[in-house]
Amino acid sequence: LGFTQRVPTLYSDKDIIKEVEEFEAHDFPLDFIGVEPGWHSMAYPCTFEWDTTRFPDPEGFIQSLQDKGVRANLWMNPYISPAGILYDQIKPFSGSHTVWNGLVPDFTMEEPKTIFREHFMEHHIGLGVSGYKIDEVDGFDHWIWPDVATFPSGTTAEEMRQIYGLLFQRMSANWFREMNQRTYGLVRASNAGASSLPYVIYNDYYSHRDFITALINSSFIGVLWTPEVRSSGDAVDWLRRMQSVCFSPMAMLNAWADGTKPWSFPEVEEQVREVAQLRMRLLPYLYSTFAKYRFEGIPPFRAMQLEEGLILTSEIKYQYMMGESILVAPMFAGMETREVLLPPGRWYDFYTGELVGEEEVITITPGLDRIPLFVKDGAIVPMLKEERTRMPVKGEILSLEIRHYGKEPGVFQLYDDDGTSFNYEQGDYAWAELKVSIERNLLIPQMEVSNKEFFSYGQDPEWLFMTASK
Template identity: 60%
Template sequence: MTKLTNALFFLLFISLALSVNAQAPVWTEIEPGIWKAAVGEPETYDLLEASGSEPGKEALAAMGTAEFPFSEREISAEIIDGKTYLRFPLEKKEQIYGFGLHFQTVQQRGRILRLHVDHYDGEDNGRTHAPTPFYVSSRGYGVFINSARYIDVYAGTAVRKESKNPPVARDRNTDENWTPRPYSDAVEMLVPAEGAEIYVFGGPGSLDAVRRFNLFNGGGCLPPRWGLGFTQRVHRLSTAEDVKKEADAFARKGYPLDFIGLEPGWQSKSYPGTFEWDKGRFPEPGEFVMDMLEKGIRLNLWINPYVSPASPIADSIARYTGSHTVWAGTVPDFTIPEARRIFFSQLKKDQADIGVSGYKIDEVDGYDKWLWPDVATFPSGHTAEQMRQTYGLLMQRYSTEMFRQRNTRTFGLVRASNGGGVRFPYVLYNDYYDHRDFITALINSSFAGVLWTPEVRASETGEEWLRRIQSVVFSPMAMINAWSSGTQPWSFPGVAPAVKEMALLRMRMMPYWYSEFAKYHFQGIPPFRAMNLEEGFAAGPESVVQSSSLEENPYEEAFTREVKDQYMAGEYLLVAPMFAGEKSRKVILPRGKWYDFYTGEYVGGGEVITVSPGLDKIPVFVKDGGIIPLMPPLLHAPAQGEKTDLEIRHYGEKPGRYMLYDDDGVSYDYERGEYSFREIIVEKNNGKEWEGRISAAEAGKPNTVGKVSFTFMTEDDELR
């Protein structure tokens, strides 16, 4: 018995030794300021493989290198029973952001998440449309886990007994400072695979880390100009004649409109789809599309990728689909080239080739009760989990490629994305409809490498309608999504004039929006981003606002108040949306001087102000020295080659500089150098009067700038 017992103990010891494999990651700087380590045996199919991301090497080189933000020995990795355990250090005065598209929280320290592509269901638990496994620290670095798995995250919540900085054990009976959540000095993650690729992005600032992440994934998308105009999605069973009447009403009433979205009724069958036109509602699709283009309006079509038995591609694609159906439709395995060829050839022939400009890709996220289960299998051998985490990426990648082959840019909507999807010209949306949470999601999108729109669908009052419209005007896509409600910009007559004014402001600001998206592409700067990425707004003891209303917690001394209702829009603008029922609100201004967007008046700096803008204004503030280029309020984006006049506004007391971007607005020729940045400079002439100038157009490059005028919005001190 003794020998047998010893043998069993020996076998148990060997088993444990084989199942635990502690590793010290070896870091290699693969691009300036970006380090990579591989632990265990990373899976060959991951987020970067699915997205096809390639780094923007020139842009990363221009950023220069950075210091590795950790002591390498503080990062640990273990492979235990086929799973990868990762641990990254946290300092006490450190906040973290990211881990995907959240709707209710911006600060993520102290949270437990499972990063899982899904419909958002009202709780920030990691199940969301873009659960990007990337986080950013207030110390100015980022961490990305390149795995297409459901990743468990303990973001400063778990305490190891051998912790370098353990919390103090307190007696709940007598110590009023006892807390159920003791201080934790680590971010720990569990990847259900026998290895993972890890990337670290250096700073020195948090925005620098975000920029490196975006550029590593190819840089942000650059939409066509028309994509930044105004869009209306019509009722799901609209006919060709209904759509034409809708467009005519916009024109007759003087509301801008650049593209119309057709919902499921454009197809002969949907849920699952046939991907061919319904000839009852759209008897002549080619003629209809061309008629709309002649009106200056493009079409965007709703699809989900589940193939109806009645589809013309049902038989040919069947062998390349998964084991389970969705709404009785087959699920193509888009990692297989032949599946892609069959599916996207149908879209190309029936839609793109006749002039359709883009898609709304629905239901590639969840719920579990709708999509394939985790027990499903796919002919490529990729697991159901991996397909769930990457299906939105695959649809974005290959639909974009279809338009790229035509040298025509697209801009559309999608329900799921993930790490690696930065460069795709798609904006996320969902069925959730909380206005405040929409703004929080817009803020979090800047940490997730995605774009998000706080769309408008319906409202109970004219006030709510206008407040929602104001938010979408200052977002990546100005959209009314009326597939169910049938609402139109003028649906609430009492606020219709103010809605029109806001829609026209969106058009006036197109030169600014287009230039800011160019910075997203070429420099990795999110066009809409969290205040925490703005210089002068960093967390820390020198911050202008300290926590005063949070519940007692062990991190309070290090944090500013969680700011989730105001954000930066482009280089110079701070946007603070109003919500239904509000007459006034508080706005936190970063250090430096800030000015009212509408009047140019000084409003403050490094302080909290209270504003009462009235119903027809959304509070917007401009950084000192800010330059905002505007164009006339056209009803459609400028056509290819069309010149528009510019009014260039300058705000504040500092001289200003701005890089105005220009290209043909529709093609991918900018990737071959067919673009220009023209420098705008505003300074005082002989130190007395403001004077503005713009650099000359570059010979042989696109030039859409007509006459240029300057408006100096802020009076001098002595005149105030």
């Protein structure tokens, strides 16, 4: 859930390690590196074999990343190159038509799933690869296979187009589960059947406004979308896009084509770093929000139409909820002001704690430096007390800053587990009830932790009463 950088297509292991070191030099957060098509010995289509020139020691490369607290996510399109060792094994279980001249395995059959599993476990996951980006699984008959294509299982071409991305998501997620290792990846096409799978939708389209619309609309079927950043014509558009992506399911800069960095526009480098660090500090809130997605099915990023008590009398665009308490209202290049619809109750500025309105439409002029964020009355927002550039590691004790907004009492359920395994399914997790009550006109904070052995936060948090202090 930290920050992700996808590197240029033909980067080598040395290029990628240098990129990680540049992130360190710029004091910029980095969670995982996306390795684009050049890691394959041939792509497009793919061999799923490491290129021995650019990556002579894949295991050593992945270990070097892990030593720096960074994980590796591999790009693929799931079509098999004639140059690959899998080609002859998969051919009897493939469709009648190719994509990018690559075989299309019929993953409704057990045989190709077994062949892929053995290869991926030996050559990727067993070496420490943490996830995949699944490309080119969207489109229709003139982009992938036509309606007349046939598959060995008897699945029709149209049916296979609808489920192909889902099949690969489920298959790969199961491989990681076998290792008792969680994954978080990307896919270019999905649907409601993927709401339980650990993948975020991305797209080669690049309208900022439409990206935000897609993020919002995806919540209606419980799936996730990232408004990835790739490039910009000026610093303002760059900053606005970076602000949006840091308040999305995956904070990602995709530099596969042009090698952009978070600091590519020096005039806004500090503001970009600030919003990336804010995302890192919000990890306790964000992780708990994703826990509710897992346990209760509540989308972590969701349309305002799903906010309880909100009655819409006109169209609402370009704003959404992150978790139960934070309203996000992105700005776009060229905008100086915008309207924001506030749901029932009092709402406060995230940064200052000041009251901004109550069940009304407000007009804001936020300036360039920050993305507008609003918090409901009584909300409790747990944050990391200090900035950091890497994700927490097992056994690390983290200091909390817990913010309360408004004048009402509030409760927040803070979740924690080891962050990497499925042991939480066996009960290895903790909930902490963060509570603010009112006694004799005073706000009284309290934190009660269950299963303390699985709780990695310090139990002497700093409470900030953002509104009361005003």
